[in-house]
Amino acid sequence: MNKIVIALIAALAAPLAAHAEGAYVGGNIGRAEQKADIASYSVKESTTAYKVYGGYNYTKNFGAEVxxxxxREAEKTINGARISSKPQSLYVAATGTLPLDDQFALFAKVGxxxxxxxxxxxxKFGSANGSDNRTSPxxxxGASYALNKNISFVAEYENFGKVAKDGSSNIKADFLSVGVRYAF
Structure with missing residues (x-):
């Protein structure tokens, strides 16, 4: 039975692998904003952040990205209390691309x-630290500009949702960035 399942998976994956010529890797740098809602306080803080990623464009319109x-760390002092958070995120998303011409394209991701x-x-009363793991939408x-067949420049906005939550308190994060993508 397991051999049949493996054979079916391989048969279904073969067409996708044939279209995997659209493999790419990239890196972006930009401004990450964190918004913390803690008790009766709401705090926003921005900092420089980065990301690395890779993906496949199975067709000119559809793909996947990881x-x-x-x-990075955002910190704020409120009434003598210092609050800091350091989120990191690993994401997987389906991508959709709308080519506008040979060089410009718009894209969206959901994952x-x-x-x-x-x-x-x-x-002054003490300190506390901790960590939280959370899965969120x-x-x-974004938009891309193809310099040539292999190199593209990208600008994008990403929302990581609530990266931490404890009762009514939460931290939301988003990222506005620019970068370079290399297609194989």
């Missing part, structure tokens, strides 16, 4: 992100 984003956040809080939109 990436890692380090949204899930597995987020890990380290948090620290300190005040992931969406992104």
């Amino acid at each position: 990436g890692f984003a380090d949204l 899930v992100a597995r987020n890990h956040v380290k948090m620290d809080v300190s005040s 992931f969406i992104g939109v």
Whole structure:
């Protein structure tokens, strides 16, 4: 029975592998914004962040992407208390591309992100730290400009959803970035 299942998977995957000529890798840098809603406080903080990713364009319109984003540390001091968070995210998404001409294209991504956040809080009364792992919906939109057959420049916005949640408190993260993509 297992051999039949493996044979079926291989038969179904073969056409996808044949279209996998659209493999790419890339890296982006930009501004990550974290918004923390803690008790009666709402705090926004931005910092420079980066991501690395890779994917396949199975056709000129559809593909898949996997990436890692380090949204870096954001910290804020409120009434003498220091709050910091350091989210990182591993995501997988389906991609859709709308070519506008030979060089310009618009794209969108929908998937899930597995987020890990380290948090620290300190005040004159003491300090606490911890971490949280959370899976959340992931969406992104962007545009690309193909310099040549292999190199493209991209600009994109991505939302990682609630990267941490504890009761009514939560931290949301998004990322506005530019980067370079290399297609094989």
